[in-house]
Amino acid sequence: MSIERHEIEKLATLSRIAINENTITEVSQRLGSVLELVDQLQAVDTSGVAAMSHPLQATQRLREDEVTEINQREAFQAIAPDTEDGLFLVPKVIE
Amino acid sequence: MHNLTIAQLAKGLQSKDFSSVELTQHFLARIAELNPAYNAVITVTAEQALKAAAAADKRLAAGNAPALCGIPILHKDIFCTNGVRTSCGSKMLDNFIPPYSATVVENFEQAGAVVLGKTNMDEFAMGSSNETSFYGPVKNPWAIDCVPGGSSGGSAAAVAARLAPGATATDTGGSIRQPAALCGITGLKPTYGRVSRWGMIAFASSLDQGGPMARTAEDCALLLNCMASYDDKDSTCIDRDVPDYSADLNNSIKGLKIGVPKEYFSDGLHAGTEDAVRSALAELEAQGAELVEISLPNSALSVPAYYVIAPAEASANLSRFDGVKYGYRCEDPKDLNDLYTRTRAEGFGEEVQRRILIGTYCLSAGYYDAYYGKAQQVRQLIQQDFEKAFAQVDVIMGPTCPSPAFKFGSKGDDPVAMYLEDIYTIATNLAGLPGMSVPCGMVESKPVGLQIIGNYFDEARMLNVAHQYQQATDWHDQMPESIQQGAES
Numbered sequence: 001m002s003i004e005r006h007e008i009e010k011l012a013t014l015s016r017i018a019i020n021e022n023t024i025t026e027v028s029q030r031l032g033s034v035l036e037l038v039d040q041l042q043a044v045d046t047s048g049v050a051a052m053s054h055p056l057q058a059t060q061r062l063r064e065d066e067v068t069e070i071n072q073r074e075a076f077q078a079i080a081p082d083t084e085d086g087l088f089l090v091p092k093v094i095e
Numbered sequence: 096m097h098n099l100t101i102a103q104l105a106k107g108l109q110s111k112d113f114s115s116v117e118l119t120q121h122f123l124a125r126i127a128e129l130n131p132a133y134n135a136v137i138t139v140t141a142e143q144a145l146k147a148a149a150a151a152d153k154r155l156a157a158g159n160a161p162a163l164c165g166i167p168i169l170h171k172d173i174f175c176t177n178g179v180r181t182s183c184g185s186k187m188l189d190n191f192i193p194p195y196s197a198t199v200v201e202n203f204e205q206a207g208a209v210v211l212g213k214t215n216m217d218e219f220a221m222g223s224s225n226e227t228s229f230y231g232p233v234k235n236p237w238a239i240d241c242v243p244g245g246s247s248g249g250s251a252a253a254v255a256a257r258l259a260p261g262a263t264a265t266d267t268g269g270s271i272r273q274p275a276a277l278c279g280i281t282g283l284k285p286t287y288g289r290v291s292r293w294g295m296i297a298f299a300s301s302l303d304q305g306g307p308m309a310r311t312a313e314d315c316a317l318l319l320n321c322m323a324s325y326d327d328k329d330s331t332c333i334d335r336d337v338p339d340y341s342a343d344l345n346n347s348i349k350g351l352k353i354g355v356p357k358e359y360f361s362d363g364l365h366a367g368t369e370d371a372v373r374s375a376l377a378e379l380e381a382q383g384a385e386l387v388e389i390s391l392p393n394s395a396l397s398v399p400a401y402y403v404i405a406p407a408e409a410s411a412n413l414s415r416f417d418g419v420k421y422g423y424r425c426e427d428p429k430d431l432n433d434l435y436t437r438t439r440a441e442g443f444g445e446e447v448q449r450r451i452l453i454g455t456y457c458l459s460a461g462y463y464d465a466y467y468g469k470a471q472q473v474r475q476l477i478q479q480d481f482e483k484a485f486a487q488v489d490v491i492m493g494p495t496c497p498s499p500a501f502k503f504g505s506k507g508d509d510p511v512a513m514y515l516e517d518i519y520t521i522a523t524n525l526a527g528l529p530g531m532s533v534p535c536g537m538v539e540s541k542p543v544g545l546q547i548i549g550n551y552f553d554e555a556r557m558l559n560v561a562h563q564y565q566q567a568t569d570w571h572d573q574m575p576e577s578i579q580q581g582a583e584s
Binding site: 003007008010011012014015016017018019020027030031033034035036037038039040041042044046049050051052053054055056058060061063072075076078079080081082088090091092093 | 190191192194286287288301327330331333395396398399400402403410414417418419420421422424428429430431432433434435436437439440443448449451452453455456457459465466468469470471472473474475476478508509510511514525526527528551
């Protein structure tokens with residue numbers, strides 16, 4: 001099984017990963033080999049079986065809507081690639 | 096000193112045979128001398144360790160210090176450590192210095208354990224050989240040309256090479272048990288929700304679970320006593336008392352029912368591995384346990400179900416690495432999209448990118464029901480197999496992995512060949528059950544692991560069985576030849 005070039009390009013866009021033109025064939029083959037493996041699932045009869053998301057059927061806990069964190073902006077921004085006046089900087093988005 | 100177990104070291108510290116500072120210096124010296132050959136430790140925190148050791152010595156002198164006070168350990172580089180680089184084996188986080196510590200790390204800190212450093216691992220815990228680490232592969236101390244297993248290969252190799260008496264690790268599809276087996280040590284993946292995941296960098300959140308690695312089951316019990324805790328900050332953590340995992344170690348296993356799944360002894364299992372595992376089962380039978388043949392009919396589906404669920408969750412978890420707030424950022428991005436896409440293409444390695452793409456595919460419009468929905472249903476079937484089995488037996492046993500440690504590069508270019516390495520371990524993650532690996536023999540001068548799978552929250556019983564096995568055998572005491580030269584204790 002192999003994946004079409006346009007599908008790889010779409011996945012790369014959705015994943016925000018730049019794909020090198022030279023490696024598309026290789027990526028397609030390897031993804032195809034993994035999809036061949038997972039396609040074994042299609043043969044299983046799962047009618048009436050509930051999907052399982054938490055092994056212990058636990059549900060998410062709720063908590064009071066209270067502020068529990070302190071402001072640590074300086075500590076968090078100290079490890080950021082680029083900041084200014086307490087803001088995270090990225091290339092200009094709007095002209 | 097490095098040949099003593101944690102239990103023995105703790106006694107030595109309490110009775111002042113040596114100090115924590117001496118112990119810490121000893122292990123730091125071993126890391127400096129031996130680690131270049133193994134590449135198991137990627138960050139050494141000597142200064143902090145000696146400071147913590149001095150503090151531990153004070154607590155020990157004052158009396159009433161906890162069991163792990165002054166014991167040197169290593170953390171897998173997936174656990175955030177405040178002020179110490181936490182890379183997760185990735186270029187993406189090569190410069191990441193967390194401003195906080197994981198709950199597991201804090202638990203050990205409060206217990207007075209001494210952190211020697213951080214261990215190497217497959218990038219973002221995705222791998223079974225440690226070959227995907229940005230920092231280069233870890234070498235197996237038993238055979239330098241072979242892999243240590245993965246993803247917790249650094250922790251496993253470090254414990255096997257006596258660079259530390261114990262280490263933390265994580266297991267999403269076998270990442271504690273498989274490297275423990277390949278490196279001849281003892282490792283335990285607890286029940287999902289037993290150990291807090293807070294501050295543990297997420298791979299597949301419904302499968303990830305932290306656990307201990309050490310040379311013996313007795314030591315794993317001591318480490319788990321400290322690691323396991325209820326944590327409000329992890330919403331999937333289970334609010335349940337943590338028992339004393341050391342309390343039942345000496346119980347007799349007479350009458351214990353051991354389920355032996357026929358599917359775990361099928362084609363693809365190395366004959367030598369099978370012999371070693373069967374001998375271990377015979378030993379337990381001689382101790383009074385009863386072997387019961389069982390069936391886990393959906394086992395063969397665990398690998399395909401896992402390779403939908405794990406990449407799907409990974410693709411969501413890893414979307415946070417975008418080069419904006421922390422971690423790697425590409426040079427000279429020309430616009431925001433270029434910043435994202437080049438940062439991720441340059442920051443993630445090949446296997447991580449592959450899993451993100453697979454996960455994105457399985458979650459994308461038109462494919463969700465056929466892949467993710469279907470895999471979650473199959474997961475239910477796999478869990479039901481275990482439920483039926485545990486109605487008849489107390490524990491389940493079989494091999495941890497199909498064969499002993501393999502050579503670097505031997506799995507070739509096909510990712511699926513590597514994925515099948517975890518064929519016996521993945522099902523327990525999907526079901527959320529605890530599993531462990533215990534050394535049970537040698538094949539081609541390389542260790543073999545016996546896997547013990549327990550019912551939910553039955554870690555104490557698994558440790559009891561493993562301890563009883565280790566009382567009667569000495570596989571866990573074997574030492575790789577490469578570290579025997581000049582090894583004085």
